[in-house]
Amino acid sequence: MGKLKSITKNGALISSLLGLYYLFVFTSYEKIPFPLDMSVLPTMLVALGMLCLLFTLVALLYSSISVIVLTDPLEIDYESIIISRPKWINSTVTANILNYIIFFCFSPLLLFSLSILDYKYANEFTFLSLFLIPLLFVYYALTPNQTIKEEKLKVFKSLLFWKSVITFFYIGVFSFLSVFVYIKYFKFVLSLTSDFQYITALVVFFVFSFFILLPPRKKTFYQRNSDVYSKHYFAKDILRIPAFFIYSFLLLLTLIPSIAYNTATTSFKFLNVGGGIERSYYYSKSSKITLPPELIDKCNDVGYCQTKKLNVIFDLGGVLYVKGAYINNSEALIALPKLNLYMIIEVGDKNT
Numbered sequence: 001m002g003k004l005k006s007i008t009k010n011g012a013l014i015s016s017l018l019g020l021y022y023l024f025v026f027t028s029y030e031k032i033p034f035p036l037d038m039s040v041l042p043t044m045l046v047a048l049g050m051l052c053l054l055f056t057l058v059a060l061l062y063s064s065i066s067v068i069v070l071t072d073p074l075e076i077d078y079e080s081i082i083i084s085r086p087k088w089i090n091s092t093v094t095a096n097i098l099n100y101i102i103f104f105c106f107s108p109l110l111l112f113s114l115s116i117l118d119y120k121y122a123n124e125f126t127f128l129s130l131f132l133i134p135l136l137f138v139y140y141a142l143t144p145n146q147t148i149k150e151e152k153l154k155v156f157k158s159l160l161f162w163k164s165v166i167t168f169f170y171i172g173v174f175s176f177l178s179v180f181v182y183i184k185y186f187k188f189v190l191s192l193t194s195d196f197q198y199i200t201a202l203v204v205f206f207v208f209s210f211f212i213l214l215p216p217r218k219k220t221f222y223q224r225n226s227d228v229y230s231k232h233y234f235a236k237d238i239l240r241i242p243a244f245f246i247y248s249f250l251l252l253l254t255l256i257p258s259i260a261y262n263t264a265t266t267s268f269k270f271l272n273v274g275g276g277i278e279r280s281y282y283y284s285k286s287s288k289i290t291l292p293p294e295l296i297d298k299c300n301d302v303g304y305c306q307t308k309k310l311n312v313i314f315d316l317g318g319v320l321y322v323k324g325a326y327i328n329n330s331e332a333l334i335a336l337p338k339l340n341l342y343m344i345i346e347v348g349d350k351n352t
Contacts, residue, residue, distance in 0.1 A: 025257050026264035030313050031333055032321055072215075074163040079215040081164060084141035100210050103137045103168065108179045112202070130176060134168035171213070179205060208250070214242040274314040274321070280344040281307045281320075287340035294326050295334070306344065 027034040072078045085095035107129045114122035142161060143151045155161050179202075186201050253259065268275030283289045285303045299305040310322040313333070320336040327334070 021255065022260050022264040022267070025260040026268075026314075029257075029261045030321070030323070032314055072167075074167055076160060076164045076167055078167065081138070081141045082213070082215070084144045086144045096214075097210070099137070099141065100213065102140070103133060103172070104175055104209060104213065105206055106133055107172065107176055108202070130172055131169070134165050134172050138164040138168055175209065175213075178209075208246050211242040211246050216241045268314065273316045274312050277312050278309045279312050279315075280309050280346075281341045282344055283341050289337060289340055291336065292327055292334065295322075295336075 024034060026032075082099050083092045083095050084099065085092070089095050089098070107126055110129055111122060111126040114125060119125075138161060139155060142155050142158075142164070182205050183198065183201060254263065265275040269277055280297070282304055283291075285299070285305060291307065295307050295310065297306050297308040311324045312320065313323045314321040315338075318338050320338050320341065321333060322336060323331060323333045326332045
């Protein structure tokens, strides 16, 4: 329970700091005054930070994979399995890359290829591969120099085989999910449109994932001996993990202002509080709201007026910010009073 409270506190703190940074970048790009309405600022920061954490879910999926890679909970000797090779392959690096392609890349590439060909059962074959690939890969890894006739399928009776299958099935499923989260994230923040951009993003993903799945480098006798007398072995241990450098790079990548701005914009669209959403408002003349004439669409005899469709940049707190070709300016940012200005939500086709 204490550990859960600690994780919750740290998560809330990180969420708030991320929200503060993303909000600062967003307001800086849009030239919106900061801070905004102080009464809603704390809640908005946490909400935005939590949503940004969801958009970086790919890192969390990677982390769940890394837990298996680093701890090897079922004790299958993960490091030996991923470098298993037949006698004709001399290099462990070559074997590692080959095994990575067979195990990790096969299912995503199968789905991608079948989708391009518009194959009717693309999803079914892909899900089947998620079960078969770990089974076949582990069989290959445990019997790299034996034929089925020589081995006689005895490996299927061993506990090591089934523990290894469970481990690689877990890694495979989370790896497959991380492909979709990664693509969705980059589609949001970088606006991927062409097939070439998607293919480039996938190539980058596969390169990063290769290092994520690498186990930490083994310690030498002298390193293990020095750890007994060292109080700072954690810092040394984390530098031995290839995934640490990938995580650090990805974190720095998401903090680049242009990417942080796109992430914040998408977050506000998702929350329906800005980011460029189109929205109309109505108000009563008796409320004495003053709006630029260019923003008003029509008024009726009863005393109600309706605005044109506005490009809402930010709608949280007491001020509404819109941007567009208003007041003889191609890109004017206008602050409107939220009090007595009410949103119009159009549901369905107006002709029905």
